[in-house]
Amino acid sequence: MKRLLFTLPMLLVGVTALAQGTVSFSNRTTLGDWKAAVDDGTPAGLSSLPVTVNIFVADASGVAPAGASIASTTFHTQSAAEAFYVIPIDEIDVAGLLPGSSSQKFVARFTSANSFMPINIPLVINPNVPAGGVSPGFPPLPPGELLPADPTLLGSLVYVVALIPEPSTIAVSVLGAAVLLLRRRK
Numbered sequence: 608m609k610r611l612l613f614t615l616p617m618l619l620v621g622v623t624a625l626a627q628g629t630v631s632f633s634n635r636t637t638l639g640d641w642k643a644a645v646d647d648g649t650p651a652g653l654s655s656l657p658v659t660v661n662i663f664v665a666d667a668s669g670v671a672p673a674g675a676s677i678a679s680t681t682f683h684t685q686s687a688a689e690a691f692y693v694i695p696i697d698e699i700d701v702a703g704l705l706p707g708s709s710s711q712k713f714v715a716r717f718t719s720a721n722s723f724m725p726i727n728i729p730l731v732i733n734p735n736v737p738a739g740g741v742s743p744g745f746p747p748l749p750p751g752e753l754l755p756a757d758p759t760l761l762g763s764l765v766y767v768v769a770l771i772p773e774p775s776t777i778a779v780s781v782l783g784a785a786v787l788l789l790r791r792r793k
Contacts, residue, residue, distance in 0.1 A: 628704030628738035629750040632662055632678065632715070633695035636754055637736065639761035642691035643682070643717065645768040652682030652690030656720045658768055660693055662730075662753070664701065665712035669756065670729045672714045677701060691764075698739075698750045706740035706748050709733065713753055717767035726767045729756035 634641045643651040643658070651658040661679045663672030678699040683689035704711050709732040718725040730753040732738055738751035755761065 628740040631750040650690030652684045669712040706742045709737040719768045
């Protein structure tokens with residue numbers, strides 16, 4: 608009997624340590640939508656170069672990614688109305704995330720081949736739709752919902768890519784500056 612009383616708590620601790628919660632990501636949420644566009648207002652899905660979104664677990668600050676991407680998606684490309692929205696990720700497994708929890712933070716990193724740097728948007732788990740998964744002794748919970756940490760983004764347009772000029776534009780600008788300098792010397 609003593610052995611059973613000792614083994615049972617250890618088993619529960621072991622199962623909890625291997626807990627894996629689930630979350631979902633979309634910029635269409637139960638609390639409101641948030642559209643994503645490039646600098647000129649073009650929907651992200653209609654950008655000349657594809658915009659991708661990688662989901663990361665956040666570092667201690669809650670605003671920067673920690674470790675490798677845990678999921679990735681792109682934008683709809685069929686129509687202008689849909690191109691502001693990502694293709695939803697219905698289930699992201701997160702190691703160590705306890706089902707029913709909403710304390711873990713995440714980061715969505717928007718990138719494109721023509722951007723200066725990626726744009727990070729901190730995310731939180733909706734407390735009304737906490738992390739899903741299987742808790743010991745309970746039925747599975749549906750995936751939790753990721754929301755922007757800044758609630759003012761809901762219902763707004765988020766500019767996610769800082770475009771850079773094409774190399775030919777830069778070359779013409781440098782050539783023009785050189786001509787002006789030469790002319791000034793004479």
